[in-house]
Every structure is written in C-alpha cells, then in structure tokens.
Amino acid sequence: MRIQIICTASPISVYGDRVTALRWSEIFRDMGHAVEVAQHYGGTICDLMVALNAYRCADAVLQFRKRHPEKPSIVALTGTDIYRDVAHSPKAQEAMEVADRLVVFQPLAAQVLPEHLRKKTRLIYQSAEQTRDPTPVDRNAFVVAVVGHLRQDKDPLRTAAASRLLPETSKIRVFQAGDADDGDLVYQARQEALTNRRYRYLGSIPRWKVRQLIAGSNLLVLSSLIEGGASVISEAVVDYVPVLATRIPGNVGLLGEDYPGYFEPGDTEGLARLMYRAETDPDFYQALKTRCALLARQFRPEQEEKAWAQLIKEVAKARRSAAKT
Template sequence: MYIGLVTPAPPYSRNGNRVTANRWAGILRSLGHRVSISQDYGGQDFDLLVAIHALRSAESVAAFKARRPASPVVVLLAGTDVYGPLYEEGGGPVLDAAERVVTLQRLAVDELKEEHKGKVRTIVQSARPTPTSGPSQNARHFDVSVVGHLRPVKDPFLTADATRRLPRESRIRVLQLGDSMGRAMTRRANALASSHPRYAWLRGLPSWRARRLLKRSQVMVISSLSEGGANVVSEAAVDGVPILASRMPGNVGLLGDDYPGYFPVGDRAELRRLLLCCESDPAFLDCLREAEEPLRSLLDPQRECADWAALLDEVVSGGV
C-alpha cells in the first residue's frame, strides 16, 4: 500500500511526534509498504492515512476523508490528546472519521467516550537493547538520568529540586538530557547548572549518545505530569535501568499498577526518599528491575511489527 503519515512535528526535529513518525515509517516499510511523511495532507492518493496527534492532524484527516472517503484512517492519540481537552477542542470528529485509534499504553482508552473505545488498539513502542563498550557505570557517582525535552508538562526540574541538600556522603548526580522548549526553561536549567553541585544539563544529544548515557545510569526518573506513553520508559526497561516514575496513567499504563518505583506527581520529598533508597539499597534496585519484566516482555521489535501488521489487516478488507 501507499501510506501517508502526517505529524505536526517538522523534519529533523527531535520532537517526540517526529521520532514516532520516523519509527513507524520504518516499521511500515519493513512490512512492504511505501510511506510518505509530511506535516499536512497534500491531496495525495494514499491508500491509508496514519495521523499522529488527533487534534493537530484534524484538518489533514478531514481533507483526506473528503478526497478519499473509502480509504481508512488510523489516528495516534498523543499525550496532549489523551490527557488534554480532546473533545472540548473538536477531537470527536477526528475519532469518528478514524477506522482505528492507536494508543501507546493500556490506560489511555479510559479517557475516551464509549463510542470510540471499540476502535482502540494499544501498540507499546518497542526498544532494542543498547550496545555499549567500556565501563557500564560511573564509579564515582550514582548517576540519575532525566531524559526528555524541557517542557512544563514534563516537570523537568523535579529531580534537581529533590536532590538539594542531600547528605554529604551521597554520590547522587542528576544528568538532565533534552532540548529546552522555551526561554524560561533555558534560564532555569542554566541557573541550576551553575548553582546546584549535583546537577548537569547535557542539552539535546543524538539518540545513540542519549541511549548510551541512559544505560550507564544507575536510575532513570520520569517525573511528567502527564504522558501518552513515553518511549524512554521502554528504553530504560529494555536495558534493565531501574525507573522511578510519577504515578500518573501514562506511566502506570506501561509499568503496571503495582510497580514499586512510583511517587506522587510533583512530590519531591517522596522522590528524594526513593532516590536515597536506590543509592543505599541494592536489593531495592533489583526489585525495580524485576518489576520491569512484564513491560520488558512486550518490547521485542518483532512484536510491534506484528501488531502493526494485524492492525493493517483489520482496516483493509481482505488483508494487505
């Protein structure tokens, strides 16, 4: 098939939507399809349209259905769709038009109206283990990585705030990876880097460098206020990196209800306690790694390809 894939993120962006678009294009091509990525639908005669971000791709979905009403549409719900004002801002017609709606974790479906829930298919983003060479971890520091672009919804500085005034003997160091998405974030990150002895902002790194640094971390923290289903959780889990995560649906939908590494959203005191526990108690780190196993079992790229093949079979009469 000739598949169009629209995403609001521009080419060469490290934005999560563009990263997802590139990943999915690779999967669809591996299944034998021709794929074109663009920011908007431009009138092409695609056999299928895959739209990343329901609200921001609404015009493309409407234009495609107007031109090719019999051709199917698959819509990915981004985090700001799932846990934002999706229906209030006109997302309902997009979901009406879609033959299938993809979510990245199992709890996202709970946010939809009943008439749309039957269209939902959850496809967890796969991840390959990171090949590394040299020392696996820094012997001088207990490195805690925070990976993601600096945006308010990520609560990106919670880990830095939680590690102020730690005991002198603590070896905890916070490594923040990600581009700033605004001047206020840049100022805050620079101020922390100059005043907080346990904090370093490494800015945006190429994917391979970020993955290598993540694997060499003793712990990864994801402190977001909301998420659609962050791929960095999969990347940490596949490499056996213990995760401390804010207890919100986007994380719970991946890690499970009973994962022992949760802290309440925005609770820096509890995050501080968990970090010190990680540093001082190897058994707790082992417990976190063991609790990641259910997610790790879902991360095989062949499984993700099979999920996409099954989805395409569903939306195209008679199979592909």
C-alpha cells in the first residue's frame, strides 16, 4: 500500500509532530508499505492518507477526499485539536467527519468528542525505543530535563522559574532543549540561563542527544497547558525516568488519575516543592520510578506497531466492503 503522511511541522524539526510522523513512516515501511511524509497534499497518488493534526491538515484531508472519495484517510488528533482549535474551526470539523478513522493518543481524549465520532476513534499510544547505555548528564547534580517546542501552550519556562525557589542546599540543575518559532521565548530562555545558575538552555539539539538528555536525567518535567498525549512522556517512561507533569487531561490520560507526580498548570511553587521532594525524599522518588516502570509496557514499539497494523487493515477492509455495496 502507498501511504502519505501529512505533517505540517518543519522537516528539520526534531520535536513534537515531526518526530511522530517520522516514527510512523518507519513503522509503515517495516510493514511493507511505501511511505511519503509531506507538509501538504499536492495530488500525490496514494492508497491511504494519514494526517497528523485535524486543524493544520484540514485542507489536505478535504482535498484528498474530493479527489479520491474511494480511498481511506485517517486523522490523528493532537492536544491543540481536541482541547482548543477544532471547536472553532468548521473546516477541521469537516475533516474529522470525512475521515474514515480518528486516532487519539490517550483514552481521555475520545471522551470530549461528539458521540458519533467516538465510534470511529481508535486509541494508539505513542511508543519509544529504550535508550541504550545512557550516560548521566551531570553526576554531581540532580538533573531535571525539559524537552519540547518553546511555545506559549507548553509554558516552557515554568521549570526554570520553579528552580529559582529551591533552597540553596538543593543540587537540582535544569537542562532544557527545544526550538521555537517565537523569538521572544528563545530570548527569554537565553536571558534566564544568564541569570539563573540552576538553568541551562541547550537550544535545538539532534534527536539522539534529546534522548540521551532524557535518559541521563534524574527527572523529566512536562509543564504544558495543553497536551494530547505527549511522546516525551513515552520516552521518559521507557527509560525509567520519573515524570512530573501538569494535571491536565492529556497527561492524566497517560499517567493515570492517581499518579503522584502532578502539579497544577502554572503553579510554580507547587512544581518547586515536587522537584525538591523528588530530590530529597527517596520514598517519593522511588514511588515515581515504580509507577513509570509499570507504565512502560504500553509505550513499547511492538504495541504501537500492532495497533497501526490492525487499523490499516480495518480501514482497507471497510473500504472494500463499501465498494461492493
């Protein structure tokens, strides 16, 4: 089968949607499919379209359906889709209606969709390979990693702000990696690094270094205001790196309602307390590690591969059945 993945993220990005699109392309190729990843739909002949983000890819999905009404499409819904953009975009809503199947990355996402769309929605957890032979980022510090795009909806400098509230005795150091379209956020990150001895901004680094950063850290913090099911959680969990995360549906759907490492969005003091507790309370830190270890299985690559194989088979069969009627 010829599959085209539509992902509007920059081809040089090493974070977010682009990482997901490239991982899917590898999964599909391993299944024996021919795969192309494109930012836009230009009329390429394919047997299946997989679009990542209903809002950003709405034009591509609708154009594909208009040109090839007999061919299936799958739309994966991101956090900004589910919790912000789609509600205000008739075009994105139409793309979701015409898609043969919708994909969500955590179980709570489907609950906010209209009832008739839930019937064609499938859950696929984002997977990650375990990092081999990780090296500690700093053996003399308790390292906290922050990874991802510097965007307002990620609240990217929250961890840096929290580190300023820590006691002098704390050995916590924050290492942040991520690119940005917003030059002001990059400027703020660089200025923070100049004035905060606990904080270092690494900018955009290669993908393998991102994984080494996560695996070599003591803790990962995800401070987002909106998430659909962040792949960085999968990456931390498979490397048994504990996570502190905002209590939002996208994170709760992955980590569980009773996960002990939540703080409220925008709560700098609450995050600082959790970071310091993880550093100084061995029982709390071990509880975080244990919970993450128990979750690791659902983020294994073979689970994602199996789910995609079933879904592709399902949409192909449904289309064949429809053609006969």
